[in-house]
Amino acid sequence: MKTNRVKPTIEDVAKRAGVSVATVSRVINTQGGVRKETEKKIVQAIKELNYVRSAVARSMVRKETKTIAVIIPDICNPFFSEVVAGIERKAIAKDYFTTLSNSNDSRIVERKIVQHILERGVDGVIVTTADESGEQLKPLIDANIPIVAVDRVIKKFDVDTVIIGNREGAYEAVQHLITEGHEKIAIIRGPQDTTPGLERYKGYMQALEEHGLETKEEWIGDGDFKEYSGFELTKRFAQLKNPPTAIFSSNNLMSIGSLKAMKELNWMLGEEVAFIGFDDIEIATFTSPQITTVSRPMRHLGEVSFQLLYDRMKAGNESSMQKRQFILTPHLNIRESCRRIR
Known part of the structure; x- marks a missing residue:
């Protein structure tokens, strides 16, 4: 018994x-x-x-849980996997545990995650929000839980933010295509209600305008940061009477979709069409030709995010610390997919 x-x-x-x-x-x-x-x-x-x-008893005495929550919009995106790896590396070093939630880029799901976080209790939150207004994060603000925004901004509340120079990275990419002789440059842009989507589109437009190049509506594709949109938009570009000679894709998953479409269409990458993608992807150096990309220091993005959150958690609610914003620098990896036009 x-x-x-x-x-x-x-x-x-x-x-x-x-x-x-x-x-x-x-x-x-x-x-x-x-x-x-x-x-x-x-x-x-x-x-x-x-x-x-008992960790629970200890948290009641110390008023801390030694746990932080991380909310991301797409757990399937390798970019976020690397960011989370950076967060966890720094968190473990400070004896913190991490809980991970996927909002699927839905503000409704994100609101439910926030409620769950409040019920379970955490010391701080790092979030790539599904809605940059930040309205669904208000319960965390009201509960005085420190928040750090990563990759996207939160417009309604003053929180620390870590982003990439999206506009600068896109500008440099399109500028490179122009120096290679391309004038008909299409973009697979991301959602315009997100900081990455909008700022990368602005960088694209800035490069074209500075060189007095024509922008055609048919060369602007509205993607959703998912693979399928990159696939469908690339097919649409290829079928135009006046197709582009170069494509700039605004994120890694749409780049993968675009490259799959080119293969299906037998559209010769680096010969018939040049290509640059924002975000390095695993296959970038294994394809032939190799893919030119705008890379981001993804793990460092996560590490900086945790450090900002840690500072806030240790400072406490009465801290007069001003809002901080870190803008990390992207890097253009020039490879073979954007050779000079013939």
Whole structure:
């Protein structure tokens, strides 16, 4: 017959070691002020009783959970996997755990995630929001939970933000196509209600305007940062009476879709059409020709995001720390997919 084993308590440890509960607590929480001989007795009692301290109880005393929440819009996007890896690397070093939620770029889902976070309790939140107005994040603000926005901004509230120079990266990419002799340059742009989508489109337009190049509505494709939109828009470009000689894709998944379409259409990459994608992709250097990309320091993006959040969590609610924004620099990796036009 099974018997229910009662978990040992901190009182049991104190009794076994012959000390007070307060002394055990000081040892468990590494607060110091306990003689080495006494500490050895307590450690031995903990081992003998197989005592496991309660994280919940500890959080109630310290008013912290040692847990942060990360909300991303697309768990299938390798970009976010790398950002989260950067966050977790820094978090673990500071003895924090990370919970990850996928909003599927839905403000409704994000609102539910926020409610769940409030019910479970966390010390801070890093979010790539589905809705840059930030309205669905208001309950976190009201609860004085520190927030850091990554990759997208939150317009309604003053929170720390870490983004990439989206406009500059797109401008440099299109500028390179122009120097290679291309004048008919199409864009697969992202959603215009997001910072990356809008700013990359602005960079594209800036490069064309500075060189006095024509912009045609038919060369502007409205994508959704998903693979299928890149695939469909590339097919549409190829079927135009006046097709572009170059394509700039605004994110990695749409780039993958675009490249798949080119292969299906037998549209010769680097010969009949040049191509540059925003975000490095795994296959970029394994294809023939190799793909020119605008790369971002993805892990560093996550590391900076956690550091900003950590600063906020340690500063506390009464801090007068001003809102901070970090803009990291992208890099154009020039490869073979955007050779000079013949």
